[in-house]
Each structure stands twice: as C-alpha cells, then as structure tokens.
Amino acid sequence: MPVxxxxxxxxxxxxxxxxxxxxxxxxxxxxxxxxxxxxxxxYWQEMPDNFDAAYxxxxxxxxxFEDLGIPVNEEYxxxxxxxxxxxxxxxxxxxxxxxxxxxSFIVDDDGSSFDPMQNLVAEMRIKMKKLEPLQDLVDAVxxxxxxxxxxxxxxxxxxxASQDIIAEAINFRQWDKLAEIxxxxxxxxxxxxxxxxxxLGFDWSQNELAVNGEEYVxxxxxxxxxxxxxxLLLNRGxxxxxxxxxxxxxxxxxxxxxxxxxxxxxxxxxxxxLAIYLDELAQGNRIPLSKENCIYxxxxxxxxxxxxxxxxxxxxxxxxxxxxxxxAQ
Numbered sequence: 001m002p003v004x005x006x007x008x009x010x011x012x013x014x015x016x017x018x019x020x021x022x023x024x025x026x027x028x029x030x031x032x033x034x035x036x037x038x039x040x041x042x043y044w045q046e047m048p049d050n051f052d053a054a055y056x057x058x059x060x061x062x063x064x065f066e067d068l069g070i071p072v073n074e075e076y077x078x079x080x081x082x083x084x085x086x087x088x089x090x091x092x093x094x095x096x097x098x099x100x101x102x103x104s105f106i107v108d109d110d111g112s113s114f115d116p117m118q119n120l121v122a123e124m125r126i127k128m129k130k131l132e133p134l135q136d137l138v139d140a141v142x143x144x145x146x147x148x149x150x151x152x153x154x155x156x157x158x159x160x161a162s163q164d165i166i167a168e169a170i171n172f173r174q175w176d177k178l179a180e181i182x183x184x185x186x187x188x189x190x191x192x193x194x195x196x197x198x199x200l201g202f203d204w205s206q207n208e209l210a211v212n213g214e215e216y217v218x219x220x221x222x223x224x225x226x227x228x229x230x231x232l233l234l235n236r237g238x239x240x241x242x243x244x245x246x247x248x249x250x251x252x253x254x255x256x257x258x259x260x261x262x263x264x265x266x267x268x269x270x271x272x273x274l275a276i277y278l279d280e281l282a283q284g285n286r287i288p289l290s291k292e293n294c295i296y297x298x299x300x301x302x303x304x305x306x307x308x309x310x311x312x313x314x315x316x317x318x319x320x321x322x323x324x325x326x327x328a329q
Contacts, residue, residue: 004025004026005023005024005025005026005223006024006025006026006027006039006041006223007039007222007223007224008041008042008220008221008222008223009024009041009053009220009221009223009226010024010041010052010053010207010218010219010220011156011167011204011207011219011220011221012052012053012204012205012206012207013053014156014221014223014226015149015152015153015156015204015205016149016152017226017233018152018155018156018226018233019145019148019149019151019152020060020064020067020068020145020148021067024223026039026041027039027040027041027054028040029043031045032045033045042188042190042218042220043188044184044185044187044188044189045184045185045188047170047175047179047184047187047188047218048175048179048217048311048313048314049269049311049314050218051170051207051217051218052206052207052218053207058080058084058085059076059077059080059081059084059138059142060076060080060142060145064145068145068148070144070145071144073137073141075137076137076138076141079134079135079137079138080138082131082134083131083134083135083138085307086127086131087309088128088131088132088134088135089135091124091127091128091131092128094124095121095124095125095128098117098118098120098121098124099117099118099121101117101296102293116297116300116301116304117296117300119304120300120303120304123304152233153200153202153204154200155232155233156204156221156233157198157200157202158232159225159229159232159233160195160198161195161198162195163195164225164228164229165221165222165225165226165229166192166221166222166225167192167193167195167198167219167220167221168190168191168192168193168219168220168221169190169191169193169207169208169209169216169217169218169219169220170187170188170189170190170191170216170217170218171191171214171215171216172214172215172216172217173214173215174187175187175188175217176313179313179317184317190218190220193209193211193216193219194211197209197211204219207219207220269302269306269308269310269314269318270306271318271319273306274298274301274302274315274318274319275319275322277298277301277305278294278298278319278322278323278326279322281294281297282326287326287327291323291324291327294323294326294327295312295315295316295323296312298310298315298319299312299315
C-alpha cells in the first residue's frame with residue numbers, strides 16, 4: 001500500500017523516519033465548511049487537537065526489532081497495547097490535579113449527589129495499580145531503541161545547524177491570545193525557529209521548545225528537506241532500497257503496518273455526543289454552577305465514556321455557544 005507524504009511533518013515524525021523508517025503519511029479529511037480536501041496535520045481549524053503527532057500503533061513491531069538487531073520480548077506486545085494511550089506516567093500528576101480542584105457536585109435522578117472528578121480519581125487509581133508494572137516492562141524494552149533515535153537526532157541537528165533543514169512552530173502564547181477572540185486562522189500561523197535555539201540534548205519527542213520564556217509548539221519540518229538530504233539521513237539496519245525516501249513507500253516486512261500514521265482525522269471526537277450530554281445536564285437540572293466547572297465536567301465525561309483527553313480550549317470552541325445559552329437563562 002503506497003503512502004503519500006504530507007508537505008510538512010512533525011519533528012518527531014522526521015526523527016522516526018530517519019531512525020526506524022516510519023514514513024509520515026498525509027492525513028486527508030474534508031473541511032467541514034468548504035468540503036475541500038485538506039491535510040489534518042497542522043490545519044488551523046483543528047488546533048489545538050493537532051498540536052502533536054497522532055499514532056495508530058505507537059509501539060514497535062516485530063520487523064523493527066529484527067531490523068535493528070534488538071532481542072524480542074514477547075511480553076512486550078500485549079503490555080504495550082494495554083498501556084497504549086493511557087499516559088501511565090502522568091496518572092499521578094493528573095490524580096493530584098483533579099483532587100486539587102474545587103468540588104462540583106451533581107445531583108442524580110434518585111436525589112443523590114456525587115463529584116464526577118472524585119469518581120474519575122478513583123478510576124485512575126485502579127488503572128494506575130494495574131498498568132504501572134506493564135509500563136515498567138514497556139519502558140525497559142523500548143529503552144533499547146534510544147540510541148537509534150539519538151543517532152537520527154544528531155543527523156537532523158547537524159542539518160538544522162547548517163540550515164539545510166528549517167524548523168518552524170507556533171508561539172503558544174500568541175495562539176492562545178488569538179484563540180480567545182476566535183481568530184483561529186491568524187492563530188494558526190507558523191514562524192521559523194532559529195537553528196541556535198536547538199541543543200543536541202533537546203527533547204525532540206515533545207515537538208515543543210521554550211525560547212526566552214516563550215513556548216513554541218507543533219514543531220514541524222518540510223518532508224522535502226528530508227528527501228533533499230537523504231544522503232546523510234540514510235537508514236541503518238537491513239539494506240533498504242532508496243525508495244524508502246521517495247514520495248511513496250511500500251513494505252511487506254512488518255506484522256503490523258509499517259506506515260503507522262493514521263489516514264484522516266487521528267483524534268476524532270464525537271462532539272454531537274458531548275452536546276447531547278450537555279443538554280441532558282441542563283434538562284435534568286444537573287448543570288454545574290459555573291461554566292468553568294461545566295467545561296471540566298465535559299472533559300471528565302469524555303475521559304470516562306469516550307476515552308478521549310480533551311483540552312479546555314477545544315471544549316470551549318466546540319460547545320462554548322451552547323454553554324453560553326444555558327448559563328444565560
């Protein structure tokens with residue numbers, strides 16, 4: 001199955017491309033207003049949900065172990081699948097954050113009241129107890145891939161320093177300021193980053209960079225820059241044809257798709273479902289006392305019922321008008 005390259009890819013995707021041969025692929029979707037086919041990646045109307053790379057299979061597959069000569073631990077694959085998308089290492093931080101929030105009680109149909117955040121905390125504690133040992137196993141196995149990423153970053157770092165590759169990003173403070181006044185298209189403008197802002201020890205996996213107190217997010221590079229420098233960025237491991245860096249990529253070596261990026265929208269959220277839940281809260285006289293608490297209740301519902309982690313800005317953007325109407329009554 002051929003893979004069409006996007007014009008831009010996240011810096012982390014470029015590192016994976018060089019280190020593992022994982023080629024980023026275009027994530028086509030239809031614009032909800034114009035019905036134009038656009039690439040979800042970096043599209044201003046989908047921000048901030050697309051500020052980071054999306055994964056379909058975020059763990060390593062058998063072919064990647066074999067290509068790099070890393071011993072295979074069969075227990076790794078079910079453990080990695082169980083931990084996928086759970087952010088196990090961040091669970092203690094999230095538990096502490098939710099416990100510190102002001103209680104927001106909701107009255108149920110039977111007259112009893114409950115704090116949805118505390119219910120969510122209890123669920124997180126159970127999840128953490130189950131998943132932490134599995135995450136330890138996953139981390140130990142995946143640490144063996146680290147040196148290949150370090151080599152890839154060193155190569156790309158050299159090209160950033162020589163400006164053969166130009167990285168750009170979004171100033172988050174500016175984006176947040178413009179998003180608050182619904183200027184999303186202006187907010188979604190990328191600016192080039194100076195090469196001297198990158199250090200060899202930089203954590204490229206986050207696609208974020210702090211410069212003089214300013215936070216830059218969604219760091220991206222042109223895929224054409226990777227292609228133009230393929231002589232330096234050749235993959236190691238088993239001998240591979242140069243078409244790996246071509247406009248299309250095809251492989252039959254892997255037990256899972258080597259092209260791990262999803263086509264289309266990677267983090268689809270059913271906002272209609274959330275709107276129905278919001279309406280149910282209002283109709284059942286269970287709406288939280290303040291709009292801010294209502295936003296957090298919708299975030300908790302999405303985590304609890306949909307397995308999605310939403311940002312406050314996304315909820316405000318998609319359901320803000322509906323909440324305004326409810327709280328204006």
